[in-house]
Amino acid sequence: MLKSKPMVFLLLLALLAPMPAVASAGSQAPFHAAVAQEGEAPIENLDRGDFGGGSNPQQNFNPFSPTVLSGATTWLFEPLMIINAYSCEVIPWLATEFAWPDPQTLQFTIREGVTWSDGTPFTAEDVVFTHKLGQAFPALDTDQAWDVLTDVVAEGNTVTFTFNTPAGAQFSNLVDNPILPKHIWEAQADPVTFLNEEPVSTGPFLVESFNPQQLVMVRNPDYWQAEKVQVQRLTYTKTEAGGQVAQLALGEGRYDWADQFQPGIEETYVAKDPEHNKYWFPAGGSVSLMMNHSKAPFNDPAFRQGIAYAFDRESMAQRAAFGYTGGSTQAFLTLPNQEIYLDPSIPDQGFLPHDPAKAIEILTAGGYVMDGDSLTKDGEPVNVTFSVPASFNDWVQAAELVREGLGEIGINVEIDSKDPDLVFDERKAGNFDMTFDAPGGGCNLWAGYNYALGGSDAPTPVDTPVDFNYIRFNSPETQALIDQLQGATDIEAQTPIAHQLQQMMMTQVPFIPLWYGPVWFEYRTENAEGWPSAENPYAHPGNPLVIITNLVPPAAA
């Protein structure tokens, strides 16, 4: 038996005694508190939720950093042009015009009259400097643009990018990059770890105050289109993005503007204040059935064409996406907004019906035999394992519908739901049968095809991890089309190639788009109006700079 004195207890307490003082979190720079005193904009403040940087955000305004306060840098650093992610139109921003003199040369005309927040004029040199950062520091080249880029030069107010290959598809990546002030960043020895604690920027808002719980952005009165910005302040409050606290707070009407998943949005949000609480969930990328082409029966086009008719896509959208979006087209486009790219000769815009009889017909013609209740090939029943990340509840629900749909045509599916990292690792290595993924959805059609099928002229061997074309689709013709699409610089050149790729999607069925994943966007009309909506889809929720320049006070709307 242990025997001791209460002294043990006292000594242990003494161990605790040198408790450090309460955290002093981050030095507080004065920022721009005094900037906007006179002439305040009519919308006093909009409340928002999380602002990035993890649960212990640090003062970091380096837009390349994974712990950047993205709630701030969204408003600080602007791109050359904005691609309206809904309509796919190009909106001039820090550049006023662009041209492709040839498919390997891209030129921008830089906007004049823009100044950095410290008064320095914004010039073409800033654009060149920003893009060359990715060359000098590969860790900052988030698009791997320097794989194809050979040089960037400024001449007057023109910036010219030259590529080593026709590079039309690089356009959206290039225009997207936030432009940084050369005169600040060139003095930094290591821009990768630079914290940029007192940012110099061109954007519509400046940092007013920051502590780890709250970030306040204040209107930049010297913004180059300041007359369009009618919001004086944006106040972000730290919550875990998408966590329960954020969901409750949204329901309480504490956010004027949010982009989070909300379960039962009609009851938990809209019903609390039907007059002001609104949402719009446009369609994003297609959640698709991905099949491993390195093994039978998935390497058989007849099998893939057949099972494409086995699914009730609307039920899937209903169950997995709460009916916010619908089933998606086999043509691998986000419809209706990307209809300009659609081949009009494809029947029903490529929307395939749920038709088990037709599925069995195609399968039978392809050499499969219905033996009683089960589908067989060469006397062997077809069994499939479906891997799904266990924490993606909507996907787990939809996997059940995949099982039912394939069950109807005699294919036995075993659902294997497990840790997401296991699913992703097996996917990369090519050790899976079927799984879900959500490729595409953006305006850059090439990026969608390249992610899903890029490298299909020489698929990566199984057990060698790969990110692109992990389904190991083998089709040199498809790869040739993808390469052509990469080079095409305008919609006239892109459309015919896109049509051929859509035909390939319909006949080869390398993967099966099932339903559109919704893009989350909630807004309140109490303090501001002019939000994009299903009725007025002038911008995508992912275009905040476009939205902010369209917001007006409620009375004026």
Next chain:
Amino acid sequence: MIYFVRRFAVFLLTLWAAITLNFIIPRLQPGDPAERIVRRLNPNSRTVDPNQVEAVRKMLGLPDTNIFEQYLQYLQTLVRGEFGVSYSYFPFTVTHMIGQTLPWTLVLGAVTLFIGFVVGTLLGAWAAWRRNGPFDSVTTLGATFLGTLPSFWIALLLLYVCAFKWGWFPVGGGYSGDAQPGWNWAFISSAFEHSVLPAVSILLFAPIGWILGMRNNMVTILGDDYTRLAKAKGLSERRIALWYGARVAVLPNVAGLALAVGGILGGSVVIEQIFSYPGMGRLLFEALRDGDYPLMQTVFLFIIIGVLLADLVADFLYGVLDPRVRRGG
């Protein structure tokens, strides 16, 4: 002397084993830290951009040397006291992040541990002294009942009812956004206000173990011969309860306290997550989620060293105080 040398050798051996396991276990997780970080940066997107993953991988400088070289490097950096740069909080160092979060967890954990220990021990002693009376029944049954409830559920309930429904307390966070962290009244009062619900959630459960442990020890002791002797000598009831019963019965609880001190960090994960408390438990949770090996290893190392040191100190003290332990080994 041999006793102390032997205890110290055991301490070193355990420490080495723990440090090695600390290196191996996180690396058994599947997945790629760079990919997880990109996923976290795009929370609404189910696909990751492989180009962005590649850039983040270069940024973090993820090692491509073999696992044994990594292990040797790990040992070297530990000896030098360098814990490296955090993956999930790049470019901040692990030490910087722990310095920011440790005080929150230590203050919350130590205060609640101390209160829980004192309250639990006193209640247990009182229940044992008045054993089988109404107070004993209520305390023992109440503690047993509370112990069966899931603590995270109670915490969620408190958060929902007291913070959301009634608005008595702030909803999560360590302090309000208006307060500037530092030694000023606005900040300290705000931090206190924010700590009430997490503290209550811990305190509802903290005394249970101490109550039951104390009561059971003391009931046994009060039946011992020497207690009866004390009664026979005609000592006062209070004196017998405190100096013959409680004083001896508290010793196993004190040993338990040593382990509980080391457990403060580990036990804070759930509560800090629920209340979005800016402490080290939440940091550990994020490190696990993002595959942040440097941060994970360091937090675990702190926990391990905390427990082992507390244990070693307790061992040494017993050695000093009880000659039988020293001789018997």
